[in-house]
Every structure is written in structure tokens, then in C-alpha cells.
Amino acid sequence: MEATMTNATASTAEQKIQDRTVPESTVGEVHVENPRMTARAVDVYYGEKQAISNVNLDIGLGQVIAFIGPSGCGKSTFLRCLNRMNDTIDVCRVEGEIKIDQDDIYDPRIDVVQLRARVGMVFQKPNPFPKSIYENIAYGPRIHGLVKSKVELDEIVESSLTRAGLWNEVKDRLDQTGTGLSGGQQQRLCIARAIAVSPEVILMDEPCSALDSIVTAKVEELIHELREQYTIVIVTHSMQQAARVSDRTAYFHLGKLVEVGETKQIFTSPTHELTQDYITGRFG
Ligand SMILES: Nc1ncnc2c1ncn2[C@@H]1O[C@H](COP(=O)(O)OP(=O)(O)OP(=O)(O)O)[C@@H](O)[C@H]1O
Numbered sequence: 391m392e393a394t395m396t397n398a399t400a401s402t403a404e405q406k407i408q409d410r411t412v413p414e415s416t417v418g419e420v421h422v423e424n425p426r427m428t429a430r431a432v433d434v435y436y437g438e439k440q441a442i443s444n445v446n447l448d449i450g451l452g453q454v455i456a457f458i459g460p461s462g463c464g465k466s467t468f469l470r471c472l473n474r475m476n477d478t479i480d481v482c483r484v485e486g487e488i489k490i491d492q493d494d495i496y497d498p499r500i501d502v503v504q505l506r507a508r509v510g511m512v513f514q515k516p517n518p519f520p521k522s523i524y525e526n527i528a529y530g531p532r533i534h535g536l537v538k539s540k541v542e543l544d545e546i547v548e549s550s551l552t553r554a555g556l557w558n559e560v561k562d563r564l565d566q567t568g569t570g571l572s573g574g575q576q577q578r579l580c581i582a583r584a585i586a587v588s589p590e591v592i593l594m595d596e597p598c599s600a601l602d603s604i605v606t607a608k609v610e611e612l613i614h615e616l617r618e619q620y621t622i623v624i625v626t627h628s629m630q631q632a633a634r635v636s637d638r639t640a641y642f643h644l645g646k647l648v649e650v651g652e653t654k655q656i657f658t659s660p661t662h663e664l665t666q667d668y669i670t671g672r673f674g
């Protein structure tokens with residue numbers, strides 16, 4: 391009897407959520423005073439299928455913004471627009487305008503390799519190059535001409551690994567392959583690789599989802615430190631993580647940006663019903 395009632399209650403709740411309408415325009419303040427990046431009227435299609443619809447959002451200078459929302463709502467798709475990673479997907483088409491410091495990143499004259507140095511990325515699954523730990527870090531600064539000597543390169547390798555909290559663990563085996571490290575070490579290596587080229591923005595797509603709680607805590611600590619120098623966009627399924635690391639939070643639903651606001655406000659008094667349902671764990 392009890393089980394039947396619970397099911398009935400659950401299905402009514404689900405029905406209610408399905409009945410909720412995604413708002414035409416985003417609830418909350420999409421603009422910030424000092425934007426590092428701006429997205430205007432962004433639509434993304436995979437072939438015929440629209441995955442992102444009319445997203446407008448500023449990413450504040452020196453802020454951490456978290457993207458949250460149910461699986462398939464378009465968080466990774468929108469994140470990848472920010473450094474043109476979607477270019478690598480044949481069927482993907484991006485419309486609208488995205489700028490970094492006033493530069494239109496979809497301008498055909500933009501050098502995409504340079505752009506990805508300005509807007510670095512850390513993926514869900516650590517993907518070190520099949521090269522030595524040293525080379526994983528040294529590669530970017532070298533191809534971007536950021537160093538003049540081996541001494542300078544050594545310094546960047548050490549400082550990047552130190553900032554990523556990995557130096558002490560790897561300093562005696564820099565010539566060993568990066569893929570031989572543990573998963574958590576590999577992820578910190580990838581973060582070190584991203585910061586080695588002094589990006590302006592770092593995009594992180596569920597960077598801790600394959601990590602245990604100790605390494606997750608280390609990565610979160612690192613995000614705290616990095617925020618002083620970089621702008622960070624993090625996609626996460628962990629509400630606790632979003633609440634811990636971010637200044638602003640953006641809630642996506644079915645390809646739309648439903649609500650954005652200060653993280654504290656989003657988690658304590660969300661405005662839209664869909665955001666409320668998601669953060670209270672009613673679906674997702
Ligand atoms: N390479 C692709 N080709 C075709 N469709 C895609 C591709 N990548 C994503 N999609 C579709 O676009 C929509 C948004 O997907 P996306 O991966 O951005 O969601 P997400 O919010 O990151 O989900 P998750 O939390 O599961 O990672 C989904 O419907 C997905 O099926």
C-alpha cells in the first residue's frame with residue numbers, strides 16, 4: 391500500500407515537472423560588470439537537432455561560474471562553444487556571437503590554436519599526451535613561443551606542476567610517461583598543462599567525476615587558488631561542488647539557460663520552478 395502511494399506521489403511530481411515550461415528568456419541577471427567573455431543569441435545544432443537555444447550570458451572576469459542541469463541539457467555543448475571545441479564535430483553548427491575581451495571568437499580571421507591557448511580546457515576524462523610528464527607541460531609554452539630558453543621552460547614546468555599540486559609527487563620522474571600516473575595525478579597533470587600557457591579562461595567539463603573525494607578536494611582547492619588569476623567555467627553534476635567553488639551558477643534545461651545568478655542565491659532561493667526542482671533533487 392505504502393509503495394503504491396509513494397509511486398503515485400512520485401509520478402505526480404514528475405508530471406508537475408513536465409508541465410513546467412522553460413522560460414523564453416533567462417531568469418536572473420545574465421550581464422556582469424566586467425565580462426571576460428560574452429555570449430549573445432547562441433544557438434547550436436547537431437545536424438537538424440537543436441541542442442542550445444538562444445543563450446545569452448556574460449562570464450565575469452576573475453570569477454568562477456558553474457553550469458548545472460540534467461544530463462543532455464547542453465552544458466558540455468555550450469561549454470565547447472567557448473573555445474570552438476565544437477569545430478571538431480562535423481555535424482555541429484554554432485550561431486550567434488561569442489566574444490573574449492571584445493574579440494569575436496568565430497571571426498574567420500581568429501587563429502583557433504591561439505584561441506585555445508587563451509581559453510584552455512580540462513576534460514572529464516584525463517587525457518595526457520603519450521609523452522613524458524615534462525613534455526606534457528612543456529609542449530604548449532614551446533609551440534606558443536612563450537619561452538626563450540631551457541631554463542625558462544624548466545621554470546614553467548615546475549611552477550605549473552606546483553600550482554596543480556603535483557610537483558612533489560612527480561619531480562623525481564619528469565621523464566616518465568604522463569599516462570603512467572594515477573587517474574587523479576593525470577587530471578592534475580592536465581590542469582598543469584592547461585595553466586602552463588597562461589590562459590585567460592579555463593573551461594572544465596566535470597573535471598572531478600572520475601576522482602575520489604581526496605583528489606576532488608585537491609582539485610577544488612586548486613580552483614580556489616586559480617580563481618585569483620583566471621576566469622573559470624566548470625560543468626558539474628555535484629551541487630555541493632557548484633556551491634563550494636563558484637561565484638555564479640547557470641542552470642540549463644533542454645538546451646535553454648533557465649536561470650543564472652549568484653551561487654548563494656541560486657542554491658538558497660532559486661526563482662524559477664525548474665531550478666527549484668533540480669536543486670532540491672526532484673529530478674536530474
Ligand atoms: N557529437 C554529438 N552529435 C550529436 N548530438 C550530440 C553530440 N553531442 C551532444 N549531442 C546532443 O546534444 C544534446 C546536449 O548534449 P550535451 O552533451 O551538451 O549535454 P550535457 O548537459 O553536457 O549532458 P551530460 O550531463 O550528460 O554530460 C543532447 O541531446 C545530446 O544528445
Ligand SMILES: [Mg+2]
Pocket residue numbers: 465466467595625
Ligand atoms: Mg556533458
